[in-house]
Amino acid sequence: MDAIILQILNGLDKGSAYALIALGLTLIFGTLGVVNFAHGALFMIGAFCAVTLSRLLSLSHEVAIPGEVDFLGNPATRDVPYVFDIFGEALGSSIIDWAVPLSILFAIPIMILVGVIMERGLIKHFYKRPHADQILVTFGLAIVLQEIIKYYYGANPIPTPAPAAFTGSFDFGALIGFEPNTIIYPYWRLVYFAFAAVVIGAVFAFLQFTTFGMVVRAGMADRETVGLLGINIDKRFTIMFGLAAAVAGLAGVMYTPINSPNYHMGMDFLVLSFVVVVVGGMGSLPGAVLAGFLLGILESFASMREVIDIIPGINQVIIYLVAIVILLTRPRGLMGRKGVMED
Amino acid sequence: MGILEVKDVNKRFGGLQALGNVNLSVAENTCHAIIGPNGAGKSTLLNCLVGKLIPDTGSVMFDGQSVLGRTPFEINQMGISRVFQTPEIFGDLTVMENMLIPCFAKRDGSFALHGIRSVMSEAELRDQAEHMLEEVNMIDKRDMHSASMSRGDKRRLEMAMCLVQKPKLLLLDEPTAGMARADTNNTIDLLKEIKEKRNITIAIIEHDMHVVFSLAERITVLAQGTPLVEDTPENIKGHPKVKEAYLGEAA
Amino acid sequence: MFGLNKKDASLLLIVAVLVAFAPFLLNPFPEGSAMAQFNAGYPDLMQRFVIFGIFAIGFNILFGLTGYLSFGHAAFLGVGSYAAVWMFKLLSMNVLPAIVLAVITAGIFALIIGYVSLRRSGIYFSILTLAFAQMSFALAYSVLTPITGGETGLQLALDDPRILGSATTAEGNIPVPGLFGLEMRDSVELMMGSWVFTFNLGYYFCAIIMLIAFYLSIRIFRSPFGMMLRAIKSNQQRLNYTGLNPRPYTLAAFVISGMYAGLAGGLMASMDPLAGAERMFWTASGEVVLMTILGGVGTLIGPVLGAGMIKYMENIISKINSDILHGWFAFLPDGLEDLVVTMIYPFIGKGWHLTLGIVFMLVVIFLPGGLVEGGQRLAKLFGRKKADNPKSASTEPAE
16 A cells, blocks of 8 residues: 555656646647647756756855965955845855745746747747648757757756755655655655646636636637637737746746756657647646646556566556557547547 | 338437438439438438448448448448538549549559559550540649649539449539539539439439429438438429428528 | 659659769868868768668658658667667678568568557557657667667677578678678778779668669659558548548558668668667657658658758768867958857757757748758749740840
């Protein structure tokens, strides 16, 4: 029992990332009808927002240490981050420590901007083109974006730690009545899951309870009719694209402490997220979330030693295997609607 | 015994009874029209004949064989060709290529690996295709990109593609829908010509009474998924039930 | 000629001439000159041109004709490579059995994957092929290590059986792939003034196979089979109602293109007898998509052009460094020179993928027909100019 709970917990963080990316992919596909291969790049850009902010916060200048000299006899200096000058040393150092969560504020406007520019500048012109063209042009864009990041940040992963308060693990099992030390779970992964749950909840609430969301949902169901009602659906869809970009970006920001960001992380996640979308059902938001968590948890179960001993290599292929089986038995995915991409 | 025998066919979509106990017999070498107001189940019936839909109960026999459970291409190979409401042609191909494909399907069946022999070397099939194009007055358009033609030409091409297969039964799904009067009359003339020249059975679904009465020898009136009456055009014209269900609506 | 019409025959002839004289054509700059780094006439690169040409020609038979976009074609290339290397290990170093086995194995793989994947179309088909390829990659990398060599890849060893050949050479080395005594790495160098041209046996072997593959693809394009494939892309509904079953046609196209990929993989292993799982990674599948689109999807010559273009860029652009750039722009004033170099720098060397991405996007946006369409537009442009001239002349009184 404890082993099962542990695997479910282990699957949650990856599952959260899949769910968040798949949610954005589905929003874009459902509203704009575009298959966006550059969505993984948005996840990656989000992660590098966190890298950038923590670098910006650590920018420092040299300050002479009064009364000390180095071995050459020059006045000794030390690096003092600018934030110390502004906020004082105590607050300043905790700001640096909290760089990753703070990046959320920094990333939201940037991601929305990136998303809107992408939609207005490029994707808008591909609404009427075949899906294959959309895949190709966004695939090209993904290459360009990741190469730009690679140029400025290098090819190596950049460790970006969580705040000190959330590093380390805690005994989750003891909390829910198991023997101590059976279910040890890192704090930050729990934070990530909670964060993902909040973001997903917010997106659903936004779509469910606002007029804007209502129009978007109506547009997802029947674009032409909504257009005929005289509602400017395009503008709202642009904003939806920005929102989807922000969701992917936030998923990336908060993922940095779990996996040090590198320039190809977007592509790595994209391929799996596409599988997630297809398994969940193209165009179904709940399907995307459900399939994201489901596949994340399945992946973690397949990585258990006991399972690998029986079926070697299953951890590497489980997601693809599930996708193949689901696509062949339920062509519309778990929760797909009729008539989506069935030409 | 007609070439097409539909017996007690029922089809439900959820709570909607689209077809209820449909019986229909189309005699060989006649033109049989199926008319009825919108939502009468004409298209559903047609889709049941060509394998796109499978009826819940009942049987559909064509030429002594059941078509139920067969795919559209198998049914075509049995000798039923279908013309769609909006012309369905191979838009990326030339007119001649459009004509050749049904010729190959007729000669080689639903799948044949032709190796690496050139299309150009198939003189016999090319002759067939050209002959048919001449018959429908389209030989001058043989090398045209078919998507760039007018709707009327596309319709004629589609018809030619069906006829070149020498089908036993030609199904027409509102062949004049959305056409101007002149085009409609051209289509009627073309169909009349086809009927005279060949031994062919035609089943036509049509909205336009003008078309129906100029072509059909038998008419079945469908209303709410059930055949109301079947008779000759003369008798249908004056039939009170039909007036009530259909012509009354139009008046 | 060979059952081709005049236009196709001349296309084949042009390609044959270009391929035959590639060692000259690709080495236009004298050895030791500043431009010598743009020479592409060395065996290794020329082999890659034609091998990836084969890969792209095969991919185009599927994507170009039927419109089914496979994102997993590299799996077949990888399978072909493994099969060829195993043939070298077990049978002999002769490349012919290796290549035959590579093609057959890839064909069987394609049959299985295609049978399942082709039950869906559109993006679902793309995702299914991607899933299968990623599965093959993951398995080759981990569980199948005894067959694939895992992370290190599959290599030849001195103690391989090679039942029809010798396990070792007289000197005690691992033998190299060859064709009845001729070694694939054999080269002849021709010095003409300060030019050096290399004629490599391996290259010419691959080139002949590519010409055969190209010829077959022309025949497929012009055959009733090719016409059916184009009809599938155009209107599957009509095809169904015309009495034709699209499934076996697409499956045949899938298997044929998989065999082309296997052929490319087998040749790759014949030039350099090792095989690694990274050849199956999905970016490798993406690369062949790029090649086909860049050259011109659905055209005969496009994929070959695209493959050549991308492999040329990969090799040449990635070799340029900032010193070379400074050398080129040395004529500019210092400040301007630095500025220009800084602006170009991200696109060269390690940044060549950026250039590739941008070029690819531009092609998809503005030139969906790829280089071939670009060429046709240019030809039209000049053709019109030419046509204009007689017109202006015709204003003069006629004779």
